[in-house]
Amino acid sequence: MKRIGIIGVGEIGRAIVVGLCDGADKPPEVFLSPRGARTAAELSERFEGVRVCAGNQEVVDRSEVVIIAVRPLDRHEALAGLSVDGDKIVVNVMAGVGNDELRRMLATDAPLVRAIPLPPVRERDSVTVTFPSHPVVDSLFERLGGSLAVEDEAAFNVFSALTATLTTHLSYLTTLTSWAVGHGVPSDVADHYVRGLFQGVGRALSDETRSLHQLAADHETPNGSNERIRTTWFTPANSEALNKVLDDLLARLK
Template sequence: MTGDTQAGGDIGFIGCGVLTEAVVRGIRARSSHPVIRLSPRSDSVSRRLAGEFPDVIREASNKDVVRRCQTVFLAVRPDQLDHALDGLEFREDQTVVSFVATTPVARIAALVAPAHRICRVTPLPGIARRQGPVILFPALPEIEALFQDLGDLIVARSEDEISDLGSVSGMMSQFFMVQQALAGWLETRGVAPDAALLYVRSMLAMLGETALESRGVTSGALVEGHETPGGLNAHVRQSLAQAGVFDAYAAALDSVMDIKL
């Protein structure tokens, strides 16, 4: 996991599903980008990307990806990992990046030896638009450079921290449930569905942008800056706190830690 930085060269993906497609689209959105080589599965995604982008190449096999690439991404499910890597011969000078959930770097290292520059990366689907958090561990300069402008890069201090940060991604679907609840309430008040949904989505997007643009400002300070004593926002926040909503978030995340994905 240490050694000289191996910069440049083609990058390849073993496993070509939704996450690989999002990462490829994010990389391709740059003005300059490496040649990208894809494993043939999934067939539809690899063919679509290769047909859309001239420097994205669909290889005939995983072996071809490993043979032709300097950096190899592992983008398969944990239960597919052994089969996907069976018979592949990695080189000592290669960098291997794992998207494989819950699988430690040491486990990957045993499977891809003699390659020893190994890290885990956990992007989210918004990386296709170069948005959202990207977790990296351990820090490898060439991988930091690759992902630096594909979202908000967070270099974790440990694999436990990857797990903790990644657990919060379990909040994504409930975010849309909040949107649905707010827009639904507006509809019960007679607001047209399209107007209700647009208002809620625009407001929440505005708040997200405010938070991202307020680095160095605590969440508590943002709360105070968006309410007045006795006002609308203070009343709603206090009502939700009394109902145990914010405590329920912590309890739900604690329960995620017991799930074996």
């Protein structure tokens, strides 16, 4: 796999390029679409093997693996008229756009693989869910932190829904910081402390010998402060509401 094309150079496209090229001994050639011109130009200046193409068809023609990373709402405009030969491999990272629909749009016999790369692939530190398993695509994402191939599209959609909780988690941390500021703690001090507090917990997640339930128990003293917050704020009703919104999102993704 020496030539990779990316159509749609937004945050995920940028992260993939950086993960593949930054500090790599033998980075692939990367061909970028002109969409997201500023980001594409920046990446081509930063990395020797990255080139910006005149159009999306050129990206396809020059690549072995084509990653489609446009926003779902832009897919019809971005992919209209593209010709994709059967010897290409197409990686679909558009949320909520199934491979059946993409195959109809492209009218191609090329292998299509769905994937959920996240921004930490830029540090080669994020597992990417894929469906169906394909050796070339799985190898690509192994280079970016790991690949998790799932058995069917229903499971893939569940993982896609889970990724939608990330900004909610960050907003939770923002709320904690704002609460501390409201009680007189300087903003930069509160921000620094909350980041460090949850980075420490995050490192504990790498210990897969303990279940998530066990990790929670290990951080909680009976009748202590953590238990008080959990049982009075994260109530069964809140848990049910979270399950409901995830179920609603999953229905949309299907």
